[in-house]
Amino acid sequence: MLDNLLLGLMAALGWKQFFFMIVGTVIGLWVGVLPGLGGPVAMAILIPFTFQMDPLSALLMLASISVGAAFGGSITSILLNIPGEASSAATAYDGYPMAQQGKARVAMGLSAGASMVAGLVGVLILMFASVPVAKAALAFSPAEYFALAILGLTVVAVASLGSTVKGLAMGALGIAISLIGIDSILGVERYTFGSLYLLDGISFVPVMVGLFAITELTTMIIEGGTVSKSGKLEGSLWEGFWGTFKWPFVLVESTMVGAFLGMIPGIGATAANFLAYGIAMRTSKHPEQYGKGAPEGVIAPEAANNSCIPTSLIPALTLGIPGGATAAILLVAVTLQGLRPGPMLFTSNPELVWGFFVGLFIGCLMATALYLVMIPWFALITLVRIELMAPMLLIITLFGAYANERNMMDVLVAIAFGLFGYFARRHGYPLISLVIGLILGKLAEGSFHQALMISDHDYSVFVLRPLSAAIFAVCVLLVVLPGIKKRIGHGGAEVT
Amino acid sequence: MDAPVRNYWREEFALAAGLLVFFIGVVALAIPLPFDARLFPLVIGVAGILLMLGILAGEIRRRATVVPADVIPANDPAANAAWPRYATALLSAPVFGLVFWLFGFFVASVAAMLLMPALMGYTDRRLILIVGGATVLVLALFFPYLVGVSLPHGIVGDWLIDRFLPH
Numbered sequence: 001m002l003d004n005l006l007l008g009l010m011a012a013l014g015w016k017q018f019f020f021m022i023v024g025t026v027i028g029l030w031v032g033v034l035p036g037l038g039g040p041v042a043m044a045i046l047i048p049f050t051f052q053m054d055p056l057s058a059l060l061m062l063a064s065i066s067v068g069a070a071f072g073g074s075i076t077s078i079l080l081n082i083p084g085e086a087s088s089a090a091t092a093y094d095g096y097p098m099a100q101q102g103k104a105r106v107a108m109g110l111s112a113g114a115s116m117v118a119g120l121v122g123v124l125i126l127m128f129a130s131v132p133v134a135k136a137a138l139a140f141s142p143a144e145y146f147a148l149a150i151l152g153l154t155v156v157a158v159a160s161l162g163s164t165v166k167g168l169a170m171g172a173l174g175i176a177i178s179l180i181g182i183d184s185i186l187g188v189e190r191y192t193f194g195s196l197y198l199l200d201g202i203s204f205v206p207v208m209v210g211l212f213a214i215t216e217l218t219t220m221i222i223e224g225g226t227v228s229k230s231g232k233l234e235g236s237l238w239e240g241f242w243g244t245f246k247w248p249f250v251l252v253e254s255t256m257v258g259a260f261l262g263m264i265p266g267i268g269a270t271a272a273n274f275l276a277y278g279i280a281m282r283t284s285k286h287p288e289q290y291g292k293g294a295p296e297g298v299i300a301p302e303a304a305n306n307s308c309i310p311t312s313l314i315p316a317l318t319l320g321i322p323g324g325a326t327a328a329i330l331l332v333a334v335t336l337q338g339l340r341p342g343p344m345l346f347t348s349n350p351e352l353v354w355g356f357f358v359g360l361f362i363g364c365l366m367a368t369a370l371y372l373v374m375i376p377w378f379a380l381i382t383l384v385r386i387e388l389m390a391p392m393l394l395i396i397t398l399f400g401a402y403a404n405e406r407n408m409m410d411v412l413v414a415i416a417f418g419l420f421g422y423f424a425r426r427h428g429y430p431l432i433s434l435v436i437g438l439i440l441g442k443l444a445e446g447s448f449h450q451a452l453m454i455s456d457h458d459y460s461v462f463v464l465r466p467l468s469a470a471i472f473a474v475c476v477l478l479v480v481l482p483g484i485k486k487r488i489g490h491g492g493a494e495v496t
Numbered sequence: 497m498d499a500p501v502r503n504y505w506r507e508e509f510a511l512a513a514g515l516l517v518f519f520i521g522v523v524a525l526a527i528p529l530p531f532d533a534r535l536f537p538l539v540i541g542v543a544g545i546l547l548m549l550g551i552l553a554g555e556i557r558r559r560a561t562v563v564p565a566d567v568i569p570a571n572d573p574a575a576n577a578a579w580p581r582y583a584t585a586l587l588s589a590p591v592f593g594l595v596f597w598l599f600g601f602f603v604a605s606v607a608a609m610l611l612m613p614a615l616m617g618y619t620d621r622r623l624i625l626i627v628g629g630a631t632v633l634v635l636a637l638f639f640p641y642l643v644g645v646s647l648p649h650g651i652v653g654d655w656l657i658d659r660f661l662p663h
Contacts (some may be wrong), residue, residue: 425513
């Protein structure tokens, strides 16, 4: 192990690799800030340029983009309530209220601290648990995947701010939208109305741009003034950075949630971001403070999405199963370099694999340093007049929706979801539930059908497998526990 | 009941009714599909219908009991906004999208940068011009050269280029 680490260190600290890591991190921070243009988009654009590079430099640059984008995505979530990355959407729920209170620097410091710790822990897990965990994940059957998807939806429904019934309805809406396109089991067209655009389903990027960016822009234009309602910036960056460690339980819990979900293909950083937020809120002694600028509400989602990125590479590198878009693009890059992902990669190219792991570790520290240097400048955005900023953001966000697939229909989808999101949010329908439903809808349906096919249409498969049964038990507990807690609380009050 | 409260309730019921119709559509359009393809949509659609009926019933009950002054949250920005600002907020994205589709990036961006601040009541014309010009210029360089996405000319722009520029 130590030999491998030394080998990796030697390989990763070459000047060329270091240079490309800096380039990747800066590009990542940059695209992370732009709504609609996330890390995967930038990675995909740069893949053609990696042909001429050596495999380690190419992989490190692409991975650094992803790490940088995860950091950068939180900047606009906190400052403008517009997530630069889908995986930073939940960060806005408490980050933005902090910015409104003039504590943008503190919120970004919290985000930097949580992202750094979680990112480093994620890389360590990637280093030490790659092979054994990938083998364990291989044992997950479709029944467990279905149970996990239901767990995701349950957490969001019970944790959503406002009415739980409206949260559930939005979750159902998200799943219903995810059903548009070609059915993955039979290949039948559903809800396409003959449209070629709808055959592939509704693209995720314009929906996110609409629900988060356009919805927020609409509210911002109505409100006017500046994002920071106090008109000044209070608190320091370092207060936030060191403040991260005042909530060790939330930090560790959310890092582990993200790391665990990262290892499971298909779940991804976005779901981890929302789930960690929901779990932190459920386990908090002061859940009522969430959504109003609670520091834990920034730490939890940021820790989860940053620990998720490295661990999503575990099934990708060891089994060739991508855990998400980032891992999928990295797999393409590995293949284009003439290498074959899988257990053999660890024995035939230890320099590359361990150089990549060590490089990711250094990349996390580098992204933190660059992020901290840039924060004071970014925080000034909250003092700019909305009248000047709104048209700028409108152009960037709608162009971001278009740039994803160079399709004007995506702009239309973004606008439609933006206007719907504005009215839905005004009337207490939580938008997170819709997003989670949309993310997990296909996974839920696909694994539901696969589980039934494997079990010869025996519905008891979901409760007879121990792991699946345990996950469903957690779902039930999540729904039942608040009621029990309430009763115990009331009982206590009556006794006293 | 005053106009803002009446409008709020109209919006509330229109939204709930719209979602109810959507879920009914999900169920209705799933019925002709093969069993495996319709099972999940039916489950989700029926759940959605039941949830929306529950929400509608809850809102009708709330409307009957709540004091009109408590209907709209105190921090709702739309309640106190003047109509030009409200109209700008709701129409800016659709109008930008339409101009972007017809005339492309430059016309849509310049129009948004120059008109939106003025419609929102911002009066410093010199600053609007400087910020607008600089933004369009920076984005026009940023998108094609650094992100690799060429700027669309819009269908009218494409037609004009086809018609008047030599190939």
